[in-house]
Each structure stands twice: as C-alpha cells, then as structure tokens.
Amino acid sequence: MAALMLASCDKAEEITVDDGSIRFVMQHPSATRATETSFEQGDKIGLYLTEYTGETPAPLQISGNWANNVAATLDGADWVTAKKIFWSDNRMDVYGYYPYMSPVSIDEQPFSVSLDQSTERVGDRLGGYEASDFLWAKTEGVDQSEQTVTLQFSHRCSKLVIKLVKGSSYEGELPDNATVYVHSVVPTATIDFTTGAVTKDIFGEMATIKTRKVDNATYEAIVIPQRLESRRPFIEVVVNNVSYLLEDTFQFKAGMQHTLSLIINSNPDQVSVDIGGEIVGGWN
Incomplete structure (x- = not known):
C-alpha cells in the first residue's frame, strides 16, 4: 500500500x-x-x-x-x-x-550602446557587448x-567584426595585448518598440567604442546603425604603445554584420583594410 x-x-x-x-x-x-x-x-x-x-x-x-x-x-x-x-x-x-529596461516611450525610447564593450558579465549585470545588443x-x-x-x-543594431591580419612586413605573431577601438560613431539612439527600429540620435555626439576581444585576431562591437559620410579616424589598434590608425568612411546597416580585415605592417602608417561581405540577421 x-x-x-x-x-x-x-x-x-x-x-x-x-x-x-x-x-x-x-x-x-x-x-x-x-x-x-x-x-x-x-x-x-x-x-x-x-x-x-x-x-x-x-x-x-x-x-x-x-x-x-x-x-x-x-x-x-x-x-x-x-x-x-x-x-x-x-x-x-x-x-x-x-x-530589459524601463521604457518611458514606445516610439522614442532612449537607448545607447556601451562605450566599453570589453567588460564581462557579472551575475545578472550584463557585459558591455551584451547590454548593447x-x-x-x-x-x-x-x-x-x-x-x-x-x-x-x-x-536591430549593427555588428562590426575586426580581424587583424599580418602584412608582409609584420614580424612575429599577432599580439595578445592589443586593444581595438572604433572611433567617430554616435552611440545614442531611440527605439520604436512597435517596429523594433533603432534610429541614431541626430543630436548625439561622436564617441569611441572599445571593442570586445574574441581572440588575438578577432575583435567585435555593436554599433548604432549610421553612416560615416566624411573620411575621419575610424579603427585604431594599439599594440605595445604603438597606434595603428585607419581613417575611412563607412555605413553601419541595421541587423547586419560587417567584417573588416585590418592589414597591419611594422610601419604604423602602412595600414590597409579589406571589407568583407555582409551577413544578415543571424550574425553567424
């Protein structure tokens, strides 16, 4: 029983x-x-x-x-x-x-991506990259x-993947202590919860985003969709106090992953870029 x-x-x-x-x-x-x-x-x-x-x-x-x-x-x-x-x-x-957030508006909710996306998640507090996505x-x-x-x-935002590639004159292996920045982008926007649209703040000031490191050759950041219409400082790689700086124009598209292969040489002034194809939606 x-x-x-x-x-x-x-x-x-x-x-x-x-x-x-x-x-x-x-x-x-x-x-x-x-x-x-x-x-x-x-x-x-x-x-x-x-x-x-x-x-x-x-x-x-x-x-x-x-x-x-x-x-x-x-x-x-x-x-x-x-x-x-x-x-x-x-x-x-x-x-x-x-x-999750506490919205004050349905169609013009203020939103911003983190300026330091290298920070890691601690408990329920999201890392900089996660909080921006x-x-x-x-x-x-x-x-x-x-x-x-x-x-x-x-x-609904845009993702930038930066791959470091050794140029013909670059000696040794890629450094494990590189820091990669994305310059000249507006980090603020408004969100429309009805459509999911993220719109750049037209009064927002340009700022610099510190990217998240995936491995020694790969860095990534979430960016508000926008167009960099005039040539200006864009990507910077800092290695052992040496700065490799790329100036360029660019368009960050909503829901897209953009991949840039940054070719670095021993001379910091000899930096070139190869722009890869765009990935839609899933960001595989």
Missing part, C-alpha cells in the same frame, strides 16, 4: 496544471552571445501584449495594454514571467525585446488555442 501511495505521488508531481496562463518560447537570432549559442541563464526579456477588437489590433502603448513590460527571465529551460499573463478571449499581438520580436494574432507563444528575435 505504501509503495502504491508513493507511486501515486510521483505521478501526481508529473501532472502539469493548465491555469490559463501563457507559456513563452524565445528563439535567439543565432550565435552572437558570449556562449556563442543562445540566451544565457538569468537573461531578462520585456514583454508587451495588445488585444484585438474584432479583427483590429490595438496599437502598442506605454501603458494600458493587455500586458505592460512584463519581465520574463530564463530559469533552466523555461522563461518565467514576473507575473502570470493570461489569455484573452480575443486575439493578441505579442512584442518582446532584450535587454538590442533584440526585438513580434508575433501577431495569437489566441488561446495555441497555448504557447513563440517569439523569434532579431538583431
């Missing part, structure tokens, strides 16, 4: 009770994070849900939606919301974004018959 009771308890623990709340599946764009795989434990996403009136979707607002900026945190294999979000009797649109997703017209809502996220 005791064995039967224990088996019964075990089976009861396996039963999932449907309480009418929504379950969420978050799909990361691709291998662009520190783990090179997906979202990490403790990552927090913001969720908005709007309700239809008949066949007409409600506009997304800063408040007054079906759900307003509810945090969803990755815990194990599940996304746990700060409070349960229940299904409406009507269809709904679901918006998601990362990293704005992701956005929207799923339209879901209803309670679906039980689970899947959000496919995409990158």
Whole structure:
C-alpha cells in the first residue's frame, strides 16, 4: 500500500496544471552571445501584449495594454514571467525585446550602446557587448488555442567584426595585448518598440567604442546603425604603445554584420583594410 501511495505521488508531481496562463518560447537570432549559442541563464526579456477588437489590433502603448513590460527571465529551460499573463478571449499581438529596461516611450525610447564593450558579465549585470545588443520580436494574432507563444528575435543594431591580419612586413605573431577601438560613431539612439527600429540620435555626439576581444585576431562591437559620410579616424589598434590608425568612411546597416580585415605592417602608417561581405540577421 505504501509503495502504491508513493507511486501515486510521483505521478501526481508529473501532472502539469493548465491555469490559463501563457507559456513563452524565445528563439535567439543565432550565435552572437558570449556562449556563442543562445540566451544565457538569468537573461531578462520585456514583454508587451495588445488585444484585438474584432479583427483590429490595438496599437502598442506605454501603458494600458493587455500586458505592460512584463519581465520574463530564463530559469533552466523555461522563461518565467514576473507575473502570470493570461489569455484573452480575443486575439493578441505579442512584442518582446532584450535587454530589459524601463521604457518611458514606445516610439522614442532612449537607448545607447556601451562605450566599453570589453567588460564581462557579472551575475545578472550584463557585459558591455551584451547590454548593447538590442533584440526585438513580434508575433501577431495569437489566441488561446495555441497555448504557447513563440517569439523569434532579431538583431536591430549593427555588428562590426575586426580581424587583424599580418602584412608582409609584420614580424612575429599577432599580439595578445592589443586593444581595438572604433572611433567617430554616435552611440545614442531611440527605439520604436512597435517596429523594433533603432534610429541614431541626430543630436548625439561622436564617441569611441572599445571593442570586445574574441581572440588575438578577432575583435567585435555593436554599433548604432549610421553612416560615416566624411573620411575621419575610424579603427585604431594599439599594440605595445604603438597606434595603428585607419581613417575611412563607412555605413553601419541595421541587423547586419560587417567584417573588416585590418592589414597591419611594422610601419604604423602602412595600414590597409579589406571589407568583407555582409551577413544578415543571424550574425553567424
């Protein structure tokens, strides 16, 4: 009898009770994070849900939606919301974004990329690169018959990958103590949560971004989409107090990865660049 009771308890623990709340599946764009795989434990996403009136979707607002900026945190294999979000009797649109913030505007939310993207994650505090990588997703017209809502996220900023290549006169191996900077970029923008668009702050001042090191030959940074229309200091590599500086124009496109191969020689004045192809969306 005791064995039967224990088996019964075990089976009861396996039963999932449907309480009418929504379950969420978050799909990361691709291998662009520190783990090179997906979202990490403790990552927090913001969720908005709007309700239809008949066949007409409600506009997304800063408040007054079906759900307003509810945090969803990755815990194990599940996304746990700060409070349960229940299904409406009507269809709904679901918006998601990362990293989590406290918006003051739906269509002109201030946002900025980190000027030091080499800093690492400490606990729940994101590293500079991660905090700069704005992701956005929207799923339209879901209803309670679906039980689970899947959000496919995409990158909304621009990614720059800088590869160091030894020129014909460069002696020895690539240094392990190089520091790479991206100059002359505006780090501030506004976000439209309705469309996921990231727009450069037209009054923003140019600044310098310190890149994240991947290995001795590869450095990367997240940049606000923008165009550098006039030739100016762009990429700088500092090795053993020697500065290799490239001046150029460039266009950072939204959702694109741009790769620059920077060819360095023993003479710091002999720096050239090879611009590779663009990668859309997943940033593989």
